[in-house]
Amino acid sequence: xxxxxxxxxxxxIIEKDIxxxxxxxxxxxxxxxxxxxxxxxxxxxxxCLNFGLAKKYQGKCNxxxxxxxxxxxxxxxxxxxxxxxxxxxxxxxxxxxxxxxFDKIYGxxxxxIQKGLAYVDESSSEDxxxxxxxPTLAGTDSPYRNRSIEENLxxxxxxxxxxxxxxxxxxxxxxxxKHDNMxxxxxxxxRIKHAEHHRTGNTWCIYPMYDFAHGQSDSIEEITHSICxxxxxxHRDLYNWCIQKLEIFPSRQYExxxxxxxxxxxxxxxxxxxxxxxxxxxxxxxxxPTISGFRRRGYTPESIREFCDKIGIAKRDNMIDxxxxxxxxRDHLNKIALRRMAVLHPVKLIITNYExxxxxxxxxxxxxxxxxxxxxxxxxxxELWIEREDFMENPSKKYFRLGPGLQVRxxxxxxxxxxxxxxxxxxxxxxxxxKYFPESKSGNDQSGLKVKGTMHWLHCDTALQAEVRLxxxxxxVENPAAHDGDLQEILHPKSLEVISKAYIEPALAAxxxxxxxxxxxxxxxxxxxxxxxxxxxxxxxxxxKDSFAKxx
RNA sequence: UGCCUGAUGGUGUAAAGGUAGCACAGCAGUUUUUGGUACUGUUAGUCUUGGUUCGAAUCCAGGUCGGGUAACCA
Numbered sequence: 001x002x003x004x005x006x007x008x009x010x011x012x013i014i015e016k017d018i019x020x021x022x023x024x025x026x027x028x029x030x031x032x033x034x035x036x037x038x039x040x041x042x043x044x045x046x047x048c049l050n051f052g053l054a055k056k057y058q059g060k061c062n063x064x065x066x067x068x069x070x071x072x073x074x075x076x077x078x079x080x081x082x083x084x085x086x087x088x089x090x091x092x093x094x095x096x097x098x099x100x101x102f103d104k105i106y107g108x109x110x111x112x113i114q115k116g117l118a119y120v121d122e123s124s125s126e127d128x129x130x131x132x133x134x135p136t137l138a139g140t141d142s143p144y145r146n147r148s149i150e151e152n153l154x155x156x157x158x159x160x161x162x163x164x165x166x167x168x169x170x171x172x173x174x175x176x177x178k179h180d181n182m183x184x185x186x187x188x189x190x191r192i193k194h195a196e197h198h199r200t201g202n203t204w205c206i207y208p209m210y211d212f213a214h215g216q217s218d219s220i221e222e223i224t225h226s227i228c229x230x231x232x233x234x235h236r237d238l239y240n241w242c243i244q245k246l247e248i249f250p251s252r253q254y255e256x257x258x259x260x261x262x263x264x265x266x267x268x269x270x271x272x273x274x275x276x277x278x279x280x281x282x283x284x285x286x287x288x289p290t291i292s293g294f295r296r297r298g299y300t301p302e303s304i305r306e307f308c309d310k311i312g313i314a315k316r317d318n319m320i321d322x323x324x325x326x327x328x329x330r331d332h333l334n335k336i337a338l339r340r341m342a343v344l345h346p347v348k349l350i351i352t353n354y355e356x357x358x359x360x361x362x363x364x365x366x367x368x369x370x371x372x373x374x375x376x377x378x379x380x381x382x383e384l385w386i387e388r389e390d391f392m393e394n395p396s397k398k399y400f401r402l403g404p405g406l407q408v409r410x411x412x413x414x415x416x417x418x419x420x421x422x423x424x425x426x427x428x429x430x431x432x433x434x435k436y437f438p439e440s441k442s443g444n445d446q447s448g449l450k451v452k453g454t455m456h457w458l459h460c461d462t463a464l465q466a467e468v469r470l471x472x473x474x475x476x477v478e479n480p481a482a483h484d485g486d487l488q489e490i491l492h493p494k495s496l497e498v499i500s501k502a503y504i505e506p507a508l509a510a511x512x513x514x515x516x517x518x519x520x521x522x523x524x525x526x527x528x529x530x531x532x533x534x535x536x537x538x539x540x541x542x543x544x545k546d547s548f549a550k551x552x
Numbered sequence: 553u554g555c556c557u558g559a560u561g562g563u564g565u566a567a568a569g570g571u572a573g574c575a576c577a578g579c580a581g582u583u584u585u586u587g588g589u590a591c592u593g594u595u596a597g598u599c600u601u602g603g604u605u606c607g608a609a610u611c612c613a614g615g616u617c618g619g620g621u622a623a624c625c626a
Contacts, residue, residue: 006566034626039617069625132622135554139622144558170624180555191624210626233556234621241581255557257619262563268626311576314558322577334589369589379613400587409585442585454585512607521586548587 008313010049010254014057014225021481022308023477027059028224029083031092031538032214034066035077035198037268038283038290040260041304041325048308049256050227051090062221063092067099068213078198080283084291087535094229097222098213099199105216106160108246109171109190113152117245118189119145119433120155122169130187131177139177139185157193162205173212175241183234184241188330192209202219213237218251224249229258230315259311263473264289265480279491280474286475286528286539297471298516298526298541303332319479329542331506333516333524338366338373341411341456342519342538343503344468350459351416354433360460362442364412367518376507383440383460385503387521390455391432393421398551400453402432408453411520415449415519456520463503466536468525470497504536511536518544 018025029050033039038045054061054332063085065074085092099107112118121144123131133139147155157170158164171190179185190213194205208216215238218226228237236253243250258266265271271288274280283290286297294304294406307328311320360379367373386402402408407417420433441449477483477490508517516526523543531537 009564032626036626064626128624129622135622137554152623167624184553185622188624193624209624214626231556231620232626236556259560310564314565316558318564320554321577324564327576330588338608339586368586398587411585413585415585445585451585453587456586518586521588521590544586544588546587551587 004156009315010225010227010256010313011051011056014053017224020058020296023222023224026224027054027057028222029054029059030062030064030096030218030221030223030225031527032064032066032217032228033081034069034072035074035081036069036072036079036479037077037272038080038287038288038292040266040268040271040290041261041264041294042266042289044088044291044304044309045259045311045313046227046229047088047090048305050312051085051092053168053225053227054093059224060093060429061090062094062096062223064094064096064221064270065098065215066210066214066217067097067197067199068207068210070207072294073198074197080292081521084295087295087301088291088304094221096217097198097199097219098208100218101213101217102200102204102208103219105213106206108207108216108242108248109156109212112173112189113156113171114149115245116149117174118171118371119147119152120159120169120173121172121186121188125167132182133177135182137457139179141177142172145174145186156190158202158525159190159206162194164192168192171206173238173241181234181237183211183238187238195538202300203310208541211235211238212242214293214418215242215251215253216246216248219243219246219249222249223251226253226444228253228255229509230317231254231258241546255315256313257315257317260317260318260481261289261325262322262478262480263480264322265475267481268341270481273487274474278477279488284529286469287471287476291535295514296529297539298333298514298524299329300332300516301337302509303329306332323423326542330524330545333518333541335369336367337518337524338370339364339520340508340517341378341458341505342466342468342525343385343387343456343458343463344470344499344506344522345388346458346503347432348393349384349386349416349432351382351384351436351456352419352433356382358382359461362412373444378412378505379462380410380457381461384410385458385460385463387430391418391421391429393429400451401455402434402453406448407451408455409451410457411454412442413452413457414438414442415445415447456522458503458505462506464506464509464536465501466504466538468499468502468538468540469528470499470540471495482485504538506534509533511529517539 031050051061137458163510170188172186175184177185227275276448284296307325362378363375366377390401392403414436437447472495511527524541525538528537
């Protein structure tokens with residue numbers, strides 16, 4: 001009866017490795033972000049993969065910051081990355097930094113020089129580019145390629161000691177300038193950067209390149225399965241070359257296809273641009289595809305994990321429909337979000353046959369999906385707010401809401417019938433008059449009336465006010481990454497709409513930051529981080545599935 | 553143009569030589585005091601050409617198309 005879920009290709013490799021007793025069947029992964037930006041939804045895929053694999057196979061997963069470029073990295077990013085991973089629900093076994101290993105990595109470089117496998121090159125970067133050749137044209141050796149070991153050792157030591165300015169020389173691995181794989185044409189493995197590092201300060205003025213730090217860090221931590229994205233496939237040759245020449249722990253690299261999602265930008269560089277040019281409020285702007293943005297928007301970690309599980313792991317390029325993320329979100333929120341009523345675009349409704357000044361307390365369930373969620377009290381009276389969209393002067397037959405002579409149910413209250421309405425000079429509806437049917441009271445309906453529509457409402461005298469922020473997609477095109485021109489050209493002009501005076505029900509007064517609700521018939525909303533008891537602010541997380549919208 | 557990769561409905565992802573399945577999206581319907589939820593039904597797919605085989609999405613050969621790759625970034 002237990003349905004076996006099929007394995008993805010990495011799980012297959014791992015299970016094979018375990019079966020063969022490689023590394024005593026141990027599984028140790030790592031998540032290796034560079035702290036040069038905030039984590040986005042694409043990183044969630046890698047996080048769920050790496051931490052998920054460790055969990056599934058009773059292994060370990062390290063968090064390791066790939067901090068080898070001091071010019072781009074900052075502690076703010078380190079902190080945000082840690083917060084985001086934890087929020088997603090994962091705990092790392094070790095918190096490491098590539099910069100922890102600078103001494104060891106330096107030692108690896110010296111070892112390579114001593115084996116005659118690395119040399120200091122004073123060619124300019126232009127010359128080095130020429131030496132590289134092209135995909136079809138073999139490269140040529142640098143004039144500095146055959147320096148003696150002693151000279152290389154001396155030069156490299158002086159590089160470390162700060163005797164040279166940035167860019168004067170680099171350390172290169174001595175591999176093969178005619179290699180089919182361009183990466184293997186004597187790659188740079190150390191460069192000079194007189195820059196302060198966020199952790200090592202001014203201790204170093206030379207820093208290893210990715211290819212001479214990442215794999216080495218994997219080895220030092222005895223990572224068994226080093227999982228990265230497809231664009232690192234050509235680097236695997238070098239990864240393995242270093243392990244072999246240095247005779248260090250043989251971690252293995254495996255590559256999977258990164259996440260692409262419709263209407264979403266995944267480039268950290270471009271996201272940084274949105275922040276710097278203030279097209280959004282910051283990295284955690286609810287429109288951003290960052291983990292912190294989704295958090296502020298009201299997404300749940302459960303829904304993001306479920307999404308990552310559903311999209312699968314494979315090697316072919318993909319473009320996931322963002323509606324799948326939406327589905328996972330709604331699916332979870334539907335189960336956990338308390339129901340409340342709010343009126344975003346209010347118009348007054350007067351119940352003409354309801355006694356002036358009278359009120360009634362009604363009971364409303366907090367969540368029909370959850371018996372244990374309990375009930376709350378609602379006040380009903382003569383004057384109510386309803387949604388402007390819920391009234392039409394000349395409704396079509398498919399319109400199940402209010403219009404002259406039409407009947408609807410007010411949720412948790414009575415059935416009403418529209419008897420009259422008022423307009424101002426511009427034709428804007430200013431007031432709707434209805435009569436109610438006292439015997440149609442919710443839960444005890446004796447009226448025998450049948451209506452097609454049910455509407456949300458708020459009692460004028462007791463409703464509270466709040467700011468509500470409505471979000472739409474940030475980009476107008478399905479694949480913003482493919483857009484060549486200015487980002488501004490494809491930015492959705494109405495990605496944010498602020499409703500400064502929306503009405504909400506009194507039960508929402510005590511709502512705290514990050515609390516999530518379903519505003520009946522409107523969608524899911526969560527309390528913004530800048531919300532206060534004086535001024536409540538709600539972010540729209542996502543709408544409800546709306547099958548009526550398509551009819552219109 | 554070299555090297556590396558990949559190709560299954562609109563989008564993802566399974567099927568390890570034996571009935572092409574699942575999810576999202578779409579469409580239609582049932583239920584409903586949320587035009588929500590739930591439930592039911594349904595449309596739609598193996599890049600191509602050959603070969604091996606009783607039998608091919610799967611194995612082999614050629615082709616086509618897509619992606620990556622020529623940073624002192626990661």
